[in-house]
Amino acid sequence: MAITAGVDVGTGAVKVAVMRAGDSCARDELLGSYFERIRRRDVMSVVDECFEAALKQAGLRKDQLDYIATTGEGDMIPWRTGHFYGMTTHARGALFLDPKARGAIDVGALHARAMRFDEHGRVLEYRMTSQCASGSGQFVENIARYLGVSLDDVGPLSQKGTKPERVSGICAVLAETDVINMVSRGISTPDILRGIHDSISVRLAGLIRGIKISGVLMITGGLAADSGLVAALKDKLKDGAAAIELRQHALSVHAGAIGAALWGAFRHGKLAKETEAAHAGGT
């Protein structure tokens, strides 16, 4: 058994999870978690704040952790034990959140990626968006700011839209121009937001179909908390030949941090075994 922390530093937010890893996946336990937007602050100070808060929630001190794993942009944290790539951690985090999941779509501030994995969380196939931000959280955040809508209201408002306006699905800059035109044409905010979510969903559905998945697919990353996007994506996935069940979890945003912590526990065990074997061989 190991107690570990995962720190997921994204472009827009920092997420920390403290886990107790059991002797099987079913026995893994989340002890504490914390999420905080960066909002133009010094990233390391936000990391420290989140880390302290998650540890406090877990009732632990830093020196009680067996492994501190980072993911995302967390490779700049000097006190990490190890770092794991985002694809690896989101797959493992999604599996923790739903053991039936065999795929995940991680939608963060700047990137989206779809991955298919096995029952151990090993990534078998993946697809990513390119550097364009039109399938990402930053895009939604920009639009919300133009429209004067808080991020928490984006999802519920979008679901009230009845006549979604078509938005460029290729380029975030063009899409933002589209939105300015819509506002001047008097299109309602719910219809604009629904159009945005539909546009992003088309891109995401393309990524998901590229990994040839069927069955349960978890949505993770910052936009997993956007109920409007989840609804629009579920709708888009109905059109495909493969039966895909998109699931969202209250902790979906923390999937990367959870996955990092769990892989950290795995590494802690593996390294301990190697040390034991080395000692046994030496005696």
Added chain:
Amino acid sequence: MSTALAETSEKLLALSRRAESLYDDLDLRAVTEWKSRGKNRRAIGFLPIYVPREIIHAAGALPVGLMGGADRVEIVRGDSYFQSYICHLPRSVIELAVGGRMDACDGFLFPSICDVIRNLSGMFKMLLPGKYVHYVDLPQNFDTALGGRFYISELKLMARDIGNLTGVEVTDDRLRASLAAYNENRVALRRLLHARRDRPWEVPTLDYYLLLRAGYMLPVEEHTAMVNEYVELAAQAGRPRMDNIRVAVRGAFCEQPPLGLLRTLERAGCYVVDDDFVLGSRFIEQDLDVHGDPWDALAQGFMHHSLPAASKYDQRRTKHADFVKRVRDYRADGVIFMAPSFCDPALLEQPMLQKALEDADIPFTAFKYSEDTGQFQVIREQAGTFADALKLWGNA
């Protein structure tokens, strides 16, 4: 952090900053400064991979490694000399030379590594008519009686030419003293390399690389002292060990990777425990005999005790088996092939080395770079997933 640890960290930081300032010194101000400290001092620039710096040193001149402009030079004139399918290094070298930024060098040596470097020597002759320019024809026959004899004649020719520039005759005694000075440097570099191999968390890849590069700007005695000081301090610095994989890197022996790429590799979870960066700095693996004929010693060193390289003929045909053995000896979990785009020697050798790794069941990944590569996201993802795969599903 205790006061002693803080002091050690400060000293290490000062050393790495000094090394980085030398790396950034594209105008060779440090060379100009060295020349100003004595009468008739000369500096001889040389291109990768290897030239016998002992000859330059024995003639009283300063050997200066010319490794291109990295990502800090805007190429305007350099591109007009080369086709689009030629690597980046000669472009920045030409850019720096025609811009007067290599004026501190009184001569230039171009070792026989590839057609591009060979042709560059001809271009330098035309572009810089007042400078000494020499194409160093390294032997590809490793029979002492043939290649060895040829190599010694080449060494003596260089010694005569550079001696004429400095007014210092390269006598046997002077050359022996230079061999001894470089032997000390080899010992210091071996300490550094072994620290990287045994405790890579003590010496970050970036510091290690900058220390190697400093040896191409500083007088050898100063560089030896710098490396020794760094290794001693690093052992006391208490830098934390991270759960990174151990990798060997191959392909970067000529055009050098930008510093951002080296940072990216380590941040992606890879400790580079063996590499071919700045290969010429430690090309001769053993100390050379300082008691017998110094010319013979240099020839023996090159022919029988130098590292394998893509541009060196593998007469014994053991290169691939030796490579696998070295990867294992250095306990590397895998190999990263990172070669400059359009580098014929590196890219032609790579498939054969990969085949040897496949046969030995050693994992590897490969990508290309250019000295001015500025975007590392794709490389970061590739190195990161490679590290994850080895840590979670491999033997790391």
